[in-house]
Amino acid sequence: MVLVGAAVGVALALVAVLIPWLPPADSTEAIKIDDVYWFVTIICIVIFALVAGVSLYAVWKFRAPPDDTDDGAPIHGHTGLEIVWTAVPAALVTAITIYSAVVLHQIDTVPVDHRVVEVTGQQFAWSFHYPEDNVTSGVLALPIGQTTELKLSAKDVIHSFWVPEFRMKEDAVPGITTNILVTPTKEGTYTVICTELCGLGHAVMRAQAVVLTESGYDKWIAAEKAKAAAGGSAAGKTLFTQQCGSCHMLADAGTQGAVGPDLDKVLPGKNADFIHESIVNPNAEIAPGYQPDVMPGNFGDTLTDAQLSSLVEYLMKTAGKS
Ligand code: CUA
Secondary structure, rough: OHHHHHHHHHHHHHHHHOOOOOOOEEEHHHHHHHHHHHHHHHHHHEEEEEEEHHHHHHHOOOOOOOOOOOOOOOOOOOHHHHHHHHHHHHHHHHHHHOOOEEEEHHHHOOOOOOEEEEEEEEOOEEEEEOOOOOOOEEEEEEEOOOOOOEEEEEOOOOEEEOHHHHHOOOEEEEEOEEEEEOOEEEEEEEEEEOOOHHHHHHHHHHEEEEEEOOOHHHHHHHHHHHHHHHHHHHHHHHHHHOOOOOOOOEHOOOEEEEOOOHHHOOOOOOOHHHHHHHHHHOOOOOOOOOOOOOOOOOHHHHHHHHHHHHHHHHHHHHHHOO
């Protein structure tokens, strides 16, 4: 028993220590949140070791001999012990509360000098608007070392914004604006994940977040502006990858979505009116094997006329090619 116990203990300790349980902490907020997490975890480990140690000692020391059928001696509490085991947990829980509140205040305080990105969730895509530059993209670009306030909203149902490496997570709720701060500390590409069950395409509601240097960020903004200025089918293609690609497969746009019909198959031979109608009134004609009311019916409201026509123009051009 002792040998088995020791072997299991060693194996579990190795599993606990050797596996990186948390994703890398790549924002200043993540480092603070992880500190709280480990603070609580270490307290739990110490208490568990203490309780397990006392239990094992009692089993070993006070075990009844085989011929002993007596009841144990009656015991009527121990005031000193009760005071200790009430006071110690109370002190620990208070310490956890205070530490958490301090960190929550730190990561929620909007600094005077910060950027803003407006994040919009809709079934089943994220879009990011950069008000300073009047740019909208399907990619969240953040300059390294600078605090960005993400103002979250939703067009249809509740979604939830999360980048595991940044730790910060917040619901995007229709009708109100919520916000979180992110100060990335490492260049790289991350995945924005929707963590609120929001419909059939929930699992594919992902976007890319890129952390760039200051100059890389300026270049990225300039490139996005150029794409938007190009208009027509080029703008339509960008829009397609942002708004439609998580649900629809289309080789030309490089999208892999499998929630809705494969556009490489259903698009050829369709005219502009049909494409337009399918976007703004998706229930008008449902492709065989698919259900109505899966594709959001509000694209006529959420897209501008110019966006709609560039999307139709792009899809017409693509339909003609295949
Ligand atoms: Cu949006 Cu889940």
